[in-house]
Amino acid sequence: MKTLIIYFSAERGTTRRVAKDAAQALEADLYEITPEKPYTSADLNWKNPLARCNREFFAKKDIPTVGRIENFADYDRVLIGFPIWYGCAPLVVSSFCKGFDWTGKTVAAFATSGGSGIGKTVEKLRPALPGADLRGAKLVRSGEEVTRWLSM
Numbered sequence: 283m284k285t286l287i288i289y290f291s292a293e294r295g296t297t298r299r300v301a302k303d304a305a306q307a308l309e310a311d312l313y314e315i316t317p318e319k320p321y322t323s324a325d326l327n328w329k330n331p332l333a334r335c336n337r338e339f340f341a342k343k344d345i346p347t348v349g350r351i352e353n354f355a356d357y358d359r360v361l362i363g364f365p366i367w368y369g370c371a372p373l374v375v376s377s378f379c380k381g382f383d384w385t386g387k388t389v390a391a392f393a394t395s396g397g398s399g400i401g402k403t404v405e406k407l408r409p410a411l412p413g414a415d416l417r418g419a420k421l422v423r424s425g426e427e428v429t430r431w432l433s434m
């Protein structure tokens with residue numbers, strides 16, 4: 283089975299570390315979602331009502347990204363990793379996912395957070411993954427937690 287881990291990480295690289303460790307353990311390929319306009323720390327300051335993250339959250343518009351996955355069709359299983367933003371996956375993640383044909387893919391999501399639970403992450407992500415066999419989402423702190431979860 284060929285596995286791809288797609289991830290987004292913005293603040294401190296927490297999700298990047300988890301994704302890289304999981305990719306190594308699973309012998310999976312890694313792809314980082316890159317917003318066309320990278321997030322600065324001012325952009326991510328959710329305590330400021332006018333910060334970019336808050337404006338985007340309320341606007342609910344897709345966030346453009348750069349780069350593409352050339353060989354997406356080759357993967358049977360896709361893991362999607364991201365930080366929890368406002369209780370679910372960041373808009374840039376669902377925006378990116380909408381560009382692919384998910385038919386026949388087994389998909390699972392993992393997330394890091396500042397304390398929130400996984401909430402309704404799966405339900406909210408599902409419309410961006412038409413045709414996927416979406417197995418669930420788990421809050422994790424390490425790549426090892428991801429691999430343990432998948433082997434259950």
Ligand SMILES: Cc1cc2nc3c(=O)[nH]c(=O)nc-3n(C[C@H](O)[C@H](O)[C@H](O)COP(=O)(O)O)c2cc1C
Nearest residue numbers: 291292293294295296297365367368369396397398
């Ligand atoms: C815009 C924004 C919204 C966030 N919303 C939440 C939230 O609702 N619940 C939570 O526990 N953490 C929230 N966080 C914290 C991140 O989920 C947490 O720090 C995550 O581990 C960061 O991962 P990263 O370093 O890979 O970006 C938020 C962070 C940002 C920047």
